[in-house]
Amino acid sequence: MKADHTATARGARGTSGSKQARSARRRPAAAKRQPHAAREATDHRRELLRQMLLIRRFEDRCVELYSAAKIRGFVHLYIGEEAVAVGVNQALTEADAVVATYREHGHALARGVPADSIMSEMYGRSTGCSGGRGGSMHLFDAARRFYGGNAIVGGGIPLACGLALADRMRGENRVTCCFFGDGAFAEGEFHEVANLAVLWRLPLLLVCENNLYAMGTALSREHAQTDLALRAASYGMPAWPVDGMDVLAVEAAARRAAVAVRAGGGPCFLEARTYRYRAHSMYDPDRYRDKAEIERWKSRDPIDALADAVRAEGEPAGFVDEIAQKVDAEIDAAVQSAEQAPLEPVEGLLRYVTSPAETS
Amino acid sequence: MTAQTTGTKPRRITYREAMREALREALRSDERVFLMGEDVGRYGGCFGVSLGLLEEFGPERIRDTPLSESGFVGAGIGAALGGMRPIVEIMTVNFSLLALDQILNNAATLLHMSGGQLAVPLVIRMTTGAGRQVAAQHSHSLEGWYAHIPGIRVLAPATVADARSVLAPALADPDPVLIFEHGGLYNASDDPDPSAGPVDIERAAIRRSGTDATVVTFGGCLPKALAAADQLAGHGVSAEVIDLRSLRPLDDATIMSSVARTHHAVVVDEAWRTGSLAAEISARITEQAFYELDAPVERVCSAEVPIPYAHQLEEAALPQAADIVAAVRKAVG
Numbered sequence: 215m216k217a218d219h220t221a222t223a224r225g226a227r228g229t230s231g232s233k234q235a236r237s238a239r240r241r242p243a244a245a246k247r248q249p250h251a252a253r254e255a256t257d258h259r260r261e262l263l264r265q266m267l268l269i270r271r272f273e274d275r276c277v278e279l280y281s282a283a284k285i286r287g288f289v290h291l292y293i294g295e296e297a298v299a300v301g302v303n304q305a306l307t308e309a310d311a312v313v314a315t316y317r318e319h320g321h322a323l324a325r326g327v328p329a330d331s332i333m334s335e336m337y338g339r340s341t342g343c344s345g346g347r348g349g350s351m352h353l354f355d356a357a358r359r360f361y362g363g364n365a366i367v368g369g370g371i372p373l374a375c376g377l378a379l380a381d382r383m384r385g386e387n388r389v390t391c392c393f394f395g396d397g398a399f400a401e402g403e404f405h406e407v408a409n410l411a412v413l414w415r416l417p418l419l420l421v422c423e424n425n426l427y428a429m430g431t432a433l434s435r436e437h438a439q440t441d442l443a444l445r446a447a448s449y450g451m452p453a454w455p456v457d458g459m460d461v462l463a464v465e466a467a468a469r470r471a472a473v474a475v476r477a478g479g480g481p482c483f484l485e486a487r488t489y490r491y492r493a494h495s496m497y498d499p500d501r502y503r504d505k506a507e508i509e510r511w512k513s514r515d516p517i518d519a520l521a522d523a524v525r526a527e528g529e530p531a532g533f534v535d536e537i538a539q540k541v542d543a544e545i546d547a548a549v550q551s552a553e554q555a556p557l558e559p560v561e562g563l564l565r566y567v568t569s570p571a572e573t574s
Numbered sequence: 575m576t577a578q579t580t581g582t583k584p585r586r587i588t589y590r591e592a593m594r595e596a597l598r599e600a601l602r603s604d605e606r607v608f609l610m611g612e613d614v615g616r617y618g619g620c621f622g623v624s625l626g627l628l629e630e631f632g633p634e635r636i637r638d639t640p641l642s643e644s645g646f647v648g649a650g651i652g653a654a655l656g657g658m659r660p661i662v663e664i665m666t667v668n669f670s671l672l673a674l675d676q677i678l679n680n681a682a683t684l685l686h687m688s689g690g691q692l693a694v695p696l697v698i699r700m701t702t703g704a705g706r707q708v709a710a711q712h713s714h715s716l717e718g719w720y721a722h723i724p725g726i727r728v729l730a731p732a733t734v735a736d737a738r739s740v741l742a743p744a745l746a747d748p749d750p751v752l753i754f755e756h757g758g759l760y761n762a763s764d765d766p767d768p769s770a771g772p773v774d775i776e777r778a779a780i781r782r783s784g785t786d787a788t789v790v791t792f793g794g795c796l797p798k799a800l801a802a803a804d805q806l807a808g809h810g811v812s813a814e815v816i817d818l819r820s821l822r823p824l825d826d827a828t829i830m831s832s833v834a835r836t837h838h839a840v841v842v843d844e845a846w847r848t849g850s851l852a853a854e855i856s857a858r859i860t861e862q863a864f865y866e867l868d869a870p871v872e873r874v875c876s877a878e879v880p881i882p883y884a885h886q887l888e889e890a891a892l893p894q895a896a897d898i899v900a901a902v903r904k905a906v907g
Contacts, residue, residue, distance in 0.1 A: 311656075345689025354688035361655065362688065366679045372645050373680055376652020376660075383608065383634060383658060390652075403675075406645030413640070566690040567724045569748040 248528065259524045260537065262304070262461050266296040266517050267534075268541045269320040272329055275545050276319070276336070276350075280496050285336040287349045288365075292320035294491035297516035298423050299324040301464025302391060302484070305419075305472035308358070311390040313374040315423075316351035316365035317490075321393055327355045329548035339555035346558030347566065367428075368394060368401030371420075375407040378416035378481075389475050391419040397428030399442050408449040408483075415480035419471055420446070422485045423458065429494045430502040446483035458488030459514045462523075585768075589731075590760040592738035593623050593699075597661065600745055601631050604659060607745065608635040610646055611663030620665045621701060621760050647673035647698065651681050651750075654696040659745055664700040667716045667754065681750040682725035693748045697741070702730075703756040703794040703844055704892055710880035713888075715844040717754045717793070718851035721821040727751040728821040729775055732796035734764035736819060739773035754821075756794030756844075778825040780832070784814035787902045788832040790855055791842035792818035795893055799842050802898035813902055821851060829855065830863045837868040838905040842893055847875035872901040 248256065273291045280289055292299070299320040306312065314321035322332055327343055335342030336350050344354050344363070352363040361377065364370035374392035381388045398404055399422055411418045422442055426433045433440050446453035452474055456467040464486055471482035489511040493500035521534045587595070600607045608631075609624060615638040618625030628636040639646040643664060650662040664670045670677070677698070684692045704713035721728045727747060731737045737755070744751040781796065782803050791799040796817050803813040814832050818824065833839050839859050843852035856871040877891040 342689070344687060344691075347689050348687045352687045354691050356688070356691040361692065362684075364680070366675055369648070369675055369679055372648020372676055373652040373655070375645065376649035376654070377656045378652070379649050380653040380656025380658045383653070384656075403644050403648065406640070406642035407649075409640055410642060410645050410649065566686045566688075568727075569685065569693050 252527075256524060256527050256529065259462070259520060259527075260529070260533070262300055262465070263517065263520050263524060263534070264537050264541060265300045265324055266461065266520070267538055268329070268544065269296045269299070269323050270517060271538065271541050272323060272332075272545050272548075273319055275549065277492075277496075279336075279549070285350070287351070288316065289336075289350045289496045290317040290494065291490065291492040292317050294511065294515070295423060295425060295458065295488045296320055297461035297464050298421070298458045298486040298488055299393070301461040302393075302419075302421055302468040302486075304465040305468035306389060306391055309386075309388045311359040311361060311374070311377050311388065313361045313370040313377070313390065313392045314363060315367075315370065315394055315398075316363070317395075318353055318363050318393070319350070322353045322355065322360060322363075325355070325358050325360045327353060327358060327360055329544055330551040331355070333545075333548040333552040334555050337552040337555070338558055339552055340558045341551065341555040342558070345566070368398035368403040370394065371398065371401075371403050371407045374418060375411055375416060378411065378418040379414065382414065382416055387417075387476060389417050389419050389472055391421060393421045393423055395428065396422060396424040396426065396433055396442060397431075397436070398422075399424075399445075400428065400436055408446060408451070408481075411481040412450045415478065417475050417478070418481040419468070419475050420481055420483045421468075422446070422483065423488055424485050425488050425490045427490070427494070427503070430498070432502070443483060443485040446485070451481045451483055453483035453485070455485040455487055458486030459511075459516045459519070461516050461520055586763050586765045587734060588761055588763045589734050589737045589755075590621065590623050592734045592766065593741070593755065594625065594627070596738050596741035597624060597627060598630070600661070600741055601627065601635060604745070606657065606659040607661065608637060608658065609661045609663060610637040610639055610650060612639055612641055612665055614638060614663050619663065621755075621757065623755075623760075624663070643669055643672035644676055648676040648680060650696050650698070651676060651684070651694055654694045655684075655692055659695055659697075661697045661699060661741075661745070664698060666712050666757075667700050667702040668711050668714055670698075670700050670716070677720070677726070677750070677752075678723055682723045685749065686725060694750050695745075695748050696750045697744045697753065698750065699753045699755060701757045702754045703758055704876075704881045704888060705758040705794065707883055707885055707888055709883040713881035715793075715876070717752075717821055718843070718845045718849075718854075720752050721824075721851055721854075723822075725749065726822065727775070728754070729819065730754045730756070730793040730821055731819065732756070732759065732793050732817050733781075734762060735766035735770060736773060736779075738766055739770070740775055740819075743772060743775045754793060758794045759797075762797070773819075775820055776823065776825065778819050778828040779817045780814060780828070781817045782813070782815040784812040784836065786812045786836055787838035787840060787906050788814050788816060788829070788836045789840050789842060789898065789902065790816045790818065790829055792821060793844065795842045795844050798893060798895045799898055801895040802902065805895065805899050806902055809899075809903065811902060811906055824855065824858065826858055826862060829859065830866075833859055833863045834866045837866055838902070839863075839867065840872040840874060840898065840901045840905055842874045842898055844876055844893060846878050847873060848878060850875055869905045869907065872905045874898050874901045
């Protein structure tokens, strides 16, 4: 079966309205002669590239470490989908909240959860962001309002609905951003929350990462109507698709959605049409899709595309390698830190089942 | 009645009214508290518990929901994480199965999975139990399933006084608390002591003292156990009746100290016998008080059948006072 996002062109068109995207193509080549605003734009793109490279190379390292049996359990890689987490996060502030899935290394890194605390978590160390209780699928960082790391498909969506409800009841002008996949769109919990969030006008940004597969089942085999944005719109919320392989398009769409959500009109839905290059998890033999399909998507790689665009703005040819070196140093340090950190002690096995009794 | 006597004279109120008063008190004393569930507002609660609260507190805090158990229970969890103190009402325990994912996979596990970062101060109330001829999808007693789960507290108020008293400590708990209200108790009435202090939700209560046998029960079976104890007294058997009040954690100390005095134990549980809370309590007595026992632990549970509609069939399926009398007499020989 050929798996493509038939409406991707529509998504791409939808984002071409972004001023940033248009100005990028008109910018003169020489970086040194760029006016201030253009320099800022280039710097921003370099930063987006850095974040995507950090996710990609962090996960490449996860593969190595998994093969070396340093990390275990289920590990779901985000490689290919980096533009979604990075692009969406540009529209969020520190006060906003993020609820993610079990494929959430990228969301955590984009949110600013330190690479070393994520790596340490996968190593089962005391310094892990979930104290070794969560592993790859359950990364949490309350201080950054990063609420996991949910491995029940669709299970994080009601949670995000409640965070948004609390903000609405408390009069907080914050956005709760919930990432989930095309598989979760088939779950009742998505539809219950879509209805609730519109009914109660909750400040919720629903980001469906449509990577065309619910584990091994292709979109057209799991959904009668595969235009997910169209279906989401039927609940009465603004909903539109975006090219999830174009970080600038994702950023523009997310900013537009976040503005609408912050204005108090209720939730918005983005369908980011994307693709995962790797198998569903490290256990998956990937028998259900065609290699040519994967190669076709790799030819639209979000990192390569942005690197080309930034290079065209006048950045030196080797600038990507320079960023990659810095990113690798950060990852090396994260691995080293995880290797050296103490194991979470077995004596604390029963900690965190219930809150400690208050001492008065 | 004059104003002077109002404050001191005990008032006779129902279990339903006691729960409503507790809700009203909680809503008045903490603006983070809100009640959410199906028909809690305009309808007044499917069992009338929240009648009148919408008028006093408004639709933001007495929040009617669509029939989306998983969605609104999950929203309660999220709202708790977001700084609120939600009370979520689920019509019956049978319907709670639609929200079991959220209760188990999120409410009970988030604190642990996040390494202690995310506590979920959520209260979920639901009706449980049979006896009203509403058949096999509205009558079951599944609180024992919930008592299986680490990370949540499970309460089963069996008296009017407890219905009035357990909500405040449940809301003060930083972790999720499930409150099971037996449908057969809503019309029970009593005149609880208005000066009684807060109830200790960690501890079971001895509802009747006795010397010959310990009857351990909770929720809707308490009135039956007390009736059985009355009848047993007529046979010269002095039964002690323990109301567990908390199904998780279990108050082992109260149970074992009673068994150490009576040397006989009967566990009464409206759930099915197989894999029941009664099985757990029986096992604990065997583990912790085996040498105190003069006879095997007896259990009185529901017949292993989906609860039927017809009155005579339903009554036959449920533990009755006569069954408890028979079990105690068998235990004491």
